Amino acid sequence: MSTEKSNHDFRILMSEAFRLLRPFWILTLFGTAVGALSGLATAWLLATINRGLHDPQGATWTLLAEFLGLCLLSVGGAAIAGALNSIIGQRLIAALRKDISARILRAPIAALEAFRSHRIMAVLTNDVDTVSAFTFNFSGYAIAFAVTVGSFIYLLTLSLVVFLLALVSLGLGVAINIIAKRGWIRDYEDVRVAQDDLHKQYRAIIDGAKELKINRARRARVHGVLLSAAADRIAALKSRAMRLFWVADAAGSAVFFAVIGLLLAWRHAFGIDAGVVSGAVIVLLYVKGPVERIAGALPILDQARVSFRRIAELSTELDQHEPNHAIALVTDAPPPPRTIRLIELQGATYAFPTRYGRSPFRLGPINLTIRAGEMLFIIGENGSGKTTLVKLLLGLYVPQDGAILFDGERLTPESRDDYRQLFSTVFSDYYLFDDLADSALSEDAQPYLERLGIAQRVKIEGDRFSTTDLSTGQRKRLALVHAYLERRPILVTDEWAADQDPEFRRIFYEELLPDLKAQGRTLIVISHDDRYFGAADRVVRLSEGKIIEDRHATVRS
Numbered sequence: 001m002s003t004e005k006s007n008h009d010f011r012i013l014m015s016e017a018f019r020l021l022r023p024f025w026i027l028t029l030f031g032t033a034v035g036a037l038s039g040l041a042t043a044w045l046l047a048t049i050n051r052g053l054h055d056p057q058g059a060t061w062t063l064l065a066e067f068l069g070l071c072l073l074s075v076g077g078a079a080i081a082g083a084l085n086s087i088i089g090q091r092l093i094a095a096l097r098k099d100i101s102a103r104i105l106r107a108p109i110a111a112l113e114a115f116r117s118h119r120i121m122a123v124l125t126n127d128v129d130t131v132s133a134f135t136f137n138f139s140g141y142a143i144a145f146a147v148t149v150g151s152f153i154y155l156l157t158l159s160l161v162v163f164l165l166a167l168v169s170l171g172l173g174v175a176i177n178i179i180a181k182r183g184w185i186r187d188y189e190d191v192r193v194a195q196d197d198l199h200k201q202y203r204a205i206i207d208g209a210k211e212l213k214i215n216r217a218r219r220a221r222v223h224g225v226l227l228s229a230a231a232d233r234i235a236a237l238k239s240r241a242m243r244l245f246w247v248a249d250a251a252g253s254a255v256f257f258a259v260i261g262l263l264l265a266w267r268h269a270f271g272i273d274a275g276v277v278s279g280a281v282i283v284l285l286y287v288k289g290p291v292e293r294i295a296g297a298l299p300i301l302d303q304a305r306v307s308f309r310r311i312a313e314l315s316t317e318l319d320q321h322e323p324n325h326a327i328a329l330v331t332d333a334p335p336p337p338r339t340i341r342l343i344e345l346q347g348a349t350y351a352f353p354t355r356y357g358r359s360p361f362r363l364g365p366i367n368l369t370i371r372a373g374e375m376l377f378i379i380g381e382n383g384s385g386k387t388t389l390v391k392l393l394l395g396l397y398v399p400q401d402g403a404i405l406f407d408g409e410r411l412t413p414e415s416r417d418d419y420r421q422l423f424s425t426v427f428s429d430y431y432l433f434d435d436l437a438d439s440a441l442s443e444d445a446q447p448y449l450e451r452l453g454i455a456q457r458v459k460i461e462g463d464r465f466s467t468t469d470l471s472t473g474q475r476k477r478l479a480l481v482h483a484y485l486e487r488r489p490i491l492v493t494d495e496w497a498a499d500q501d502p503e504f505r506r507i508f509y510e511e512l513l514p515d516l517k518a519q520g521r522t523l524i525v526i527s528h529d530d531r532y533f534g535a536a537d538r539v540v541r542l543s544e545g546k547i548i549e550d551r552h553a554t555v556r557s
Contacts, residue, residue, distance in 0.1 A: 023095070024088050027084055030084065031084030031088060032081070032142050034081045035077065035082075035143045036146040037073065037077050037146070038073065038077025038143050039142070039144065039147040039149070039290075040149070040150040041070050041074040042074045043146075043154055044070055044154075045070040045071065046282060046283050046286055048067055078143055088135070089135035096311070097128055099315070101124075103314075103315050103318045106318070107318040108396070109396040110396075114353065118199040118203050122195050126195050126199075127311050131308055131311070134297075134301060134303075134304035140293065141293065141294060141297045143290075144293040144294050144297075147287060152166060152170075152287075155283055155284075158276045173251070173252035173255055173295070176251045176255075177295055177298055180245065183240075183241070183244045184240075184242075184244045184245060187237040187240055187244075188302050188306050190237050191237045192307070194237065198231060201226050201227035204222050205222060245295075248295070252291070252292070259284065340372050340406070340522065341408075342370060342407065342408075343370045343406055344368070345368040345369075345393070345399075345403075345404055346403050346404075347402030348364050348401070349402055350388060350392055350397050350400055361383075363392065364401070364546070366402070368540065371522075372520075372522055373520055375522075376522075376539075377525050377535075378524065378525070378526045378527075379526075379527060379528065379530075379533070380541050380542035384543050386526045386542055390492055390526060394492065395419050396420075398416075422490050423488055424486040424491045426496050430476070434465050435463055436465075441485045443460075444485060448480075452478075452481060454477050454481075457474060458478060465478065473504070477500075480493075489521060490521065491522070493524075495527065496508065498528070505529065513535060538551065
């Protein structure tokens, strides 16, 4: 990794960290200060204990009071700092989760499709959880650092020689960890890449469960080769990284014990008093724990840094596609227009990115006008561009050339989200929500459930459907219920009837669509059912990304 890239990654990391911490900086500062005070009190407590052991008067009431006060400050400060850190850490993680989710919602569909869902899920789960684990322990690290600083200050007051020996040992320990860190940070980078592959295979065994049940060879490959390879690679990389850490940790401990041995063996040569030596040994033995905790935080910090960089990179990548104001994430946003006169595509084109050196699929240039109240069928062979055209019409894809006009006005990034609110959709790869977007519509849902023949299977319970565990065709009918309830002026369906039985397919084309048209809805229907093309006002045929036919339908007898 180049120095320039490392600096760029660090700037991204710090920018995101400060942005997220900004609402909590007062609590963060206070919690860190209390934790540091607790750590310094612990170091002072060690000095008090050593003084009491060598005081000719023994344990006086003053010393006992000082001991008690420092104990309360050390323990109480650690408890307060830990509690505050837990509150801040969980608020920070909640803010991080909501922030990433908001960026995903704002991002264009093309960007999300390019990222792939398994990569995004790895960020939302693995990376956020890794950052959460580090923030949960942050107060402990702050206290350990304060104890270490306070202990070294006390060593300086005891003896300059002792302080310098301890400082040299600490420096050697730091140098050993820095050298080891160069190895384990590469391993953690590779672990993060392997976790993307692991999430991909998790999706395969869940989403492809039916296919894997009936294909033994593929099942063996997915589990025995792909998933196992990713899991084993993560285990091997993490094991190697932790071996480096434990070797470095053992070497650091050995250096500490070597310093204690030097003090005991060469006390007279150094001219150090026995009381100073005993105080130094107490401090060094005690501070070994905090130093090891700080050293132990390095792998966790590196994992958190890798994860946070992935989060920051995802956030930056998603943000650069579309302005933040382009998507409203609040319920009190201004209502979008509820009527249309016409939608026009003027020379609109869209091409997918080049992959594997192959020429990308290109749609357009498309010139198309859709008028209010029209029933338009979009037809063509598989791969002809029907779904891409619909995504362009919906404003999910942005034309790379040409324009989309709504009632004569050119669509802009600022108006695109309002424009999308004109549409209700049932995609071929739709997601079926089990709740209603507006609970006030629960009473209106029942007639549609009955009309679509699923009232006996699905009930309305509060603001949600009783079940979505239905057959493929019934799930599509329930998705159409959502579209009915939205009452938007344009309904778009993508191969809706493909999973329906012959009778309900007839009902869809001959009853449901005409009824919706009679209500004033504009209908855009992707279909292969040539038997029912006569139900449309117009039929647009696509081939290889271009409109090759745009005609008024002929009603068949």
